[in-house]
Each structure stands twice: as C-alpha cells, then as structure tokens.
Amino acid sequence: MQRDYPNLCKPITLGKLTLRNRMASAPMGATDILADGTPGPRTLGFYEARAKGGAASVTVSELVVHPATDGSQMLHLSLATPGQLGAFAYVADAIKRHGAVASIELSHSGQYAGTYMVDKEKKGSLCQWGPSDGVRPDGMPVRALSVEQIADIVAAYAEAAALAKRAGFQMCMVHAGHGWLLNQFLSPYFNKREDEYGGSLENRVRIVREVLSAVREATGPGFPIELRMSGSELFDGGYDVEEGCRIAQALQDQIDLLHVSAGSYQFGFSLTHPSMFRDHGVNVHLAARIKQCVDVPVATIGGLSDPAQMEEIIASGKADMVAMARGLLADPELPNKVMANRGADVVKCVRCFVCMAERPITQTRRCAVNPLIGREFEGLEIVPAGSRKRVLVVGGGIAGLKAAHTAALRGHDVTLCEASGALGGILNTEAALPFKYDMYELARTYARLIEHAGVHIILNQPVDAAFCETFKPDALIVAVGSEELELPMPADADAWVIGIDELYLENADPGDEVVIIGGGLTGCECALLMAQQGRTVHVVEMGPELAPDANIRNRPILLAELENTDIEVLTGARAEAIQADGVMVALSDGTTRVVPGTSVISAIGRRSRSAVVEGLRDGAPFVRVVGDALRPANICLAIYEAYHAALDI
Numbered sequence: 001m002q003r004d005y006p007n008l009c010k011p012i013t014l015g016k017l018t019l020r021n022r023m024a025s026a027p028m029g030a031t032d033i034l035a036d037g038t039p040g041p042r043t044l045g046f047y048e049a050r051a052k053g054g055a056a057s058v059t060v061s062e063l064v065v066h067p068a069t070d071g072s073q074m075l076h077l078s079l080a081t082p083g084q085l086g087a088f089a090y091v092a093d094a095i096k097r098h099g100a101v102a103s104i105e106l107s108h109s110g111q112y113a114g115t116y117m118v119d120k121e122k123k124g125s126l127c128q129w130g131p132s133d134g135v136r137p138d139g140m141p142v143r144a145l146s147v148e149q150i151a152d153i154v155a156a157y158a159e160a161a162a163l164a165k166r167a168g169f170q171m172c173m174v175h176a177g178h179g180w181l182l183n184q185f186l187s188p189y190f191n192k193r194e195d196e197y198g199g200s201l202e203n204r205v206r207i208v209r210e211v212l213s214a215v216r217e218a219t220g221p222g223f224p225i226e227l228r229m230s231g232s233e234l235f236d237g238g239y240d241v242e243e244g245c246r247i248a249q250a251l252q253d254q255i256d257l258l259h260v261s262a263g264s265y266q267f268g269f270s271l272t273h274p275s276m277f278r279d280h281g282v283n284v285h286l287a288a289r290i291k292q293c294v295d296v297p298v299a300t301i302g303g304l305s306d307p308a309q310m311e312e313i314i315a316s317g318k319a320d321m322v323a324m325a326r327g328l329l330a331d332p333e334l335p336n337k338v339m340a341n342r343g344a345d346v347v348k349c350v351r352c353f354v355c356m357a358e359r360p361i362t363q364t365r366r367c368a369v370n371p372l373i374g375r376e377f378e379g380l381e382i383v384p385a386g387s388r389k390r391v392l393v394v395g396g397g398i399a400g401l402k403a404a405h406t407a408a409l410r411g412h413d414v415t416l417c418e419a420s421g422a423l424g425g426i427l428n429t430e431a432a433l434p435f436k437y438d439m440y441e442l443a444r445t446y447a448r449l450i451e452h453a454g455v456h457i458i459l460n461q462p463v464d465a466a467f468c469e470t471f472k473p474d475a476l477i478v479a480v481g482s483e484e485l486e487l488p489m490p491a492d493a494d495a496w497v498i499g500i501d502e503l504y505l506e507n508a509d510p511g512d513e514v515v516i517i518g519g520g521l522t523g524c525e526c527a528l529l530m531a532q533q534g535r536t537v538h539v540v541e542m543g544p545e546l547a548p549d550a551n552i553r554n555r556p557i558l559l560a561e562l563e564n565t566d567i568e569v570l571t572g573a574r575a576e577a578i579q580a581d582g583v584m585v586a587l588s589d590g591t592t593r594v595v596p597g598t599s600v601i602s603a604i605g606r607r608s609r610s611a612v613v614e615g616l617r618d619g620a621p622f623v624r625v626v627g628d629a630l631r632p633a634n635i636c637l638a639i640y641e642a643y644h645a646a647l648d649i
C-alpha cells in the first residue's frame with residue numbers, strides 16, 4: 001500500500017534491534033507504584049496500550065537506580081526485595097507481545113529527588129544530592145556527592161540495567177536531561193566541582209561516560225542504549241545548543257540513539273513540555289542542530305502529534321525518530337492511525353496539562369481527551385453492545401460528540417441532535433484564541449469521527465419531551481451544555497457589554513480598551529488574547545487571585561504569559577456598575593474608581609441549561625446527563641462522563 005507518511009512508517013535499526021517505525025513512546029511518569037517500588041497492574045495496562053497502539057518502542061518511565069540518594073515514590077528495581085523482577089517482567093512482556101520494543105528509563109533525580117512525592121513532609125525531609133553544595137531555588141539545601149558515592153551510583157545504573165535486561169527489556173534510556181542528576185553534572189550552572197567531575201566539558205561528561213560504559217558492560221553488545229539529553233538547557237547560565245553539540249559528540253561513541261529534548265526542571269517547564277503558548281515542535285531545531293554534529297541516530301520531541309509535521313521532520317533529515325509523551329497519552333492509537341493512513345482521525349493533545357497536574361495530586365492519571373488513561377487495565381474499553389439500541393444524543397458539543405462516537409462504535413443506532421447550526425458547542429469559541437486552536441480542532445476531529453462512525457446528525461434541531469415521545473429512544477444522553485451568566489450589576493443604556501461567546505463566535509471588535517469582569521481561567525485567557533491583539537486591558541476579579549480554576553501546571557504558565565503583558569489586574573475588586581466609559585469598581589481598600597474601557601467583556605462564568613435538562617428527564621428508559629449540562633466544568637469531565645454514559649447503554 002502507499003503510505004501517507006512513508007518516512008514515519010519506516011523501520012529503523014538500533015544496534016541489533018529493529019524498531020517497526022519512527023514513532024517512539026517517551027517516558028510519561030510513573031503512577032500505580034506498589035509499596036515495594038514495583039509497577040502495579042494499571043501501570044502494565046497503561047504501557048501495554050501504548051504498545052498495542054503501534055509505537056515503535058515504549059519506554060517505561062523513570063526507574064530510580066539509587067534510592068539511597070534519590071528517595072522518592074518512583075519505581076525501584078532491586079533484587080533486594082523479593083518478587084520485584086517479576087513485576088517488571090510482566091510489564092516488559094505486555095509491551096513486547098504487541099510488537100513494540102520494551103525499553104526502560106534509568107534515572108536519578110539528583111537535587112530534585114522526591115519532586116513528585118505527594119507526602120510533602122517526607123519530601124521536605126529528604127536529603128538532596130547533586131554535583132555541588134548549594135541551595136535549591138525553593139530553599140532546600142543540596143549536598144555534593146562524594147567520589148565514592150558517584151562510584152556507587154554508577155554501579156547502581158549498571159545493576160539496574162542488567163536486571164532490566166533480565167526482566168525482558170530490550171533496550172534502555174539513560175536520562176541525562178531535564179535538570180536531573182546526570183544533566184546537573186553536564187550543566188555549568190549546577191556543576192561547580194573542582195575535581196575530575198567538574199570544570200571542563202571533558203570532566204562534566206565524565207560521570208555520564210562512566211554510567212554508559214557500566215551499562216554497556218552490564219548489558220552486553222546488541223542491547224541499544226538511548227541517551228536522553230537536553231539539547232540546550234534554555235536558561236541563562238545553563239549550556240546552549242552549541243555546547244549541547246559538544247556534549248553529544250563526547251558521548252556518541254557509547255550510545256545507539258541520542259534523544260534530544262530540551263530545558264531544565266524549575267527553569268522552563270513549559271519548554272521541556274511545550275505549553276499551548278509555544279509552537280508545536282518548538283524544540284525540533286535543537287535535535288536538527290545536534291544531528292549535524294553526530295553520527296548516531298537522533299530522536300526529537302516536544303509538542304508533536306501532527307502526523308504531517310512529524311513526517312516532514314523525518315523526511316527533511318532534522319531527526320531520525322520522533323518521540324511523543326502527551327501525544328500518546330491523548331491517543332495511544334496514533335501510530336496505528338498513521339500506519340493505516342488515518343492521520344486525520346488522530347485525537348490530538350490539547351496541551352492543557354491535566355496529565356501533569358493530576359499526578360502530584362492524586363497519583364493517578366487523567367487526560368482531558370482520553371477517558372481511559374490509567375484505567376486501561378479496568379476493562380473499560382469500547383466493546384460491542386449486547387443488543388443494538390436506539391440512542392438519542394442531545395447536544396453537539398464535545399460531550400455529545402464523545403458520547404455519540406462511543407455509542408456508535410459499540411454498534412448502537414445513534415442520532416445526534418444539535419440545536420444550533422454547527423457541531424462543536426463551546427469549543428467553537430476556541431477558534432478565536434490562537435493558543436487554544438487545538439481545542440477547536442478537537443471538535444472538528446470528533447465531528448469527522450462521528451460521521452464516519454455512522455451517527456445520524458441533525459442540526460438546528462432542539463429536543464424536548466415531545467420530540468422524545470415521537471422519537472422513542474431507548475437511551476437518551478443529555479449533553480446540552482451551558483450558557484453564560486448575565487452580569488448582575490446595573491449597566492448604562494449606552495454601555496457596550498459583550499459576552500465571551502459573542503466576542504469569540506462573532507469575532508466582535510471590542511475597541512481599543514477593554515475591561516474584563518471575571519479573572520477566572522476564561523477571563524485570563526481572554527485578557528491575554530486582547531493584549532496580544534494590542535488592546536489596553538483591565539481585569540476586575542472579586543477573589544484574591546487570578547485563575548483559581550486553572551490546573552496547577554497550566555496556571556503558573558498562564559500567569560507568566562500574563563505577566564509579559566501590560567494588563568492591569570485588580571483582584572479583591574467588585575464591579576458595581578457598568579458605565580459608558582468603563583466600570584465602577586469597589587476596591588479592597590474600601591475606595592472606588594472607574595476602570596476605563598470602551599467595552600466591557602463579561603467572563604463571570606456559566607450555568608447549566610437546566611430547564612432543557614429537566615424537560616428531558618423522562619425522555620427514555622435510560623437517561624444520563626453529562627458534561628456542562630450537569631454542572632459547568634471542563635473538557636476532561638465532559639469527555640469522561642460522556643464516554644462512560646455511552647458504555648453504560
């Protein structure tokens with residue numbers, strides 16, 4: 001067959017191992033870790049799904065090689081604990097049985113030990129070890145590793161690699177990027193040693209060379225070693241890409257694949273994990289530059305999930321492989337879809353950081369667009385329904401689309417009615433925000449998917465009890481969404497007030513100076529857009545802080561974007577009245593002032609379309625209300641509820 005993406009689909013040989021295509025599953029954090037540091041059944045299910053989805057290799061995340069100096073709740077592998085090897089062997093086996101290569105990341109967090117621990121007290125009591133004495137930006141003291149400790153750590157890498165190989169892993173990734181221990185040694189910022197492990201580049205790479213040589217010796221020839229490094233540390237004082245080239249040149253004779261990532265923990269999280277405010281593939285240039293300087297195959301990563309873009313990267317020789325983390329969290333079937341010329345069906349990551357926010361809070365996995373994530377082992381995948389039912393989905397927003405798609409894949413006879421003239425619901429507003437275009441595209445993807453799945457789509461069709469009486473569905477999914485709250489304060493007749501939906505959907509021009517009432521996530525994103533468009537912006541927020549509803553990973557990134565603008569933020573400020581020339585605001589100090597604006601944008605929140613919902617309660621034997629129609633929330637909940645509603649029919 002003629003492949004749409006021939007370069008992405010081409011096998012690649014590393015050492016004696018041939019990988020089936022150029023799409024690798026990058027490390028994606030550990031969850032479901034048992035008390036002895038072994039992977040639990042959900043971890044197995046998670047990795048197995050990525051292998052089944054067609055990835056060339058699946059790298060199990062972050063095996064802590066030296067718990068004595070890297071205390072954390074991550075995976076450990078040691079024969080000291082009976083039964084440990086078996087747990088890893090089952091994971092390797094689950095990856096390999098689907099034709100993917102099983103790899104494992106060998107890691108030491110160095111001074112960032114315990115970063116992802118939930119128990120903050122225990123985390124605070126950990127001893128932090130790094131190349132040099134110092135104090136972390138968060139005030140945690142760091143102690144320099146002795147030469148004896150370094151030797152012990154090097155030996156631990158070898159031992160872990162040998163055990164991993166014995167457990168059935170076919171290759172390994174040595175993590176020397178992102179500010180973790182080996183990166184700390186490579187970095188002129190972190191490494192201030194004056195012995196043979198510090199100073200010159202030759203000295204700074206020494207520990208990595210020792211680790212690579214010990215791992216090679218322990219695993220023998222033909223067991224590919226992938227080295228993960230940051231192509232550039234991307235902060236002042238760290239190494240740049242030209243030094244990254246020299247580091248790569250100094251290490252290439254010991255490795256089979258060079259994985260070029262970017263950035264450093266605590267300095268540039270949103271560069272290592274490119275946020276929605278960065279271009280897709282923003283770090284590819286680092287891999288491309290380093291590839292010009294080395295002879296080993298090079299992998300690139302960072303905000304990639306578009307098959308056409310990834311194909312171009314390989315075709316143009318910028319890299320030999322692409323790796324994905326969030327792209328495969330969102331859609332583990334991505335590689336299979338690429339291989340089958342179904343690139344348009346890929347459900348792309350929207351870079352909302354739900355995945356990274358959930359882990360430190362609950363130690364489980366969530367993904368806004370993938371309801372199955374972390375629960376692959378629980379038997380919740382789509383299976384054909386026992387009997388074909390007549391399903392009516394009311395509402396063509398993301399919840400309705402997801403429910404309709406899932407029900408149709410189960411073999412039901414599905415009709416979706418949408419009251420407006422277009423599918424997409426609230427996601428259609430995101431088209432106005434360049435940094436949220438992926439969310440808009442998500443609705444377009446699902447609109448296409450439901451059509452292919454055979455869903456009958458009826459636009460401009462509101463649904464009420466009478467409609468249901470005639471239609472007689474066996475199951476009714478109510479996904480009618482939410483509507484904007486109206487501003488509760490008085491407004492002059494000649495004041496210009498615009499709701500968020502109107503602003504975005506009708507591409508309204510709010511004038512040169514705007515006052516946004518409401519500093520939640522929606523108001524903040526709107527403020528950023530308005531500022532990017534060159535308008536003067538004021539945000540009036542009643543609460544003490546901006547965007548409390550944003551997740552803990554996305555929020556600081558969003559706030560940093562806002563700080564780069566001239567937006568005026570008034571927190572603890574209550575909008576009292578809307579005037580033609582602005583908004584009368586009561587400030588926290590008891591004074592009032594008029595915040596000037598040619599227009600006022602209302603971003604105070606939404607409410608469910610409860611009247612419609614109530615009218616449909618008796619519309620069918622099975623009725624389920626999902627998404628914003630239940631209570632205004634977010635895409636993650638909407639998709640999760642919609643999926644499970646459809647599974648329950």
Ligand SMILES: Cc1cc2nc3c(=O)[nH]c(=O)nc-3n(C[C@H](O)[C@H](O)[C@H](O)COP(=O)(O)O)c2cc1C
Nearest residue numbers: 026027028029061062272273302303324325326355
């Ligand atoms: C939920 C999550 C967990 C991650 N955990 C690890 C990890 O354990 N080790 C690691 O080297 N990188 C980890 N990363 C970083 C990814 O491997 C990858 O470098 C980064 O997310 C950028 O790729 P992406 O844009 O395809 O997500 C993690 C990323 C995510 C989203």
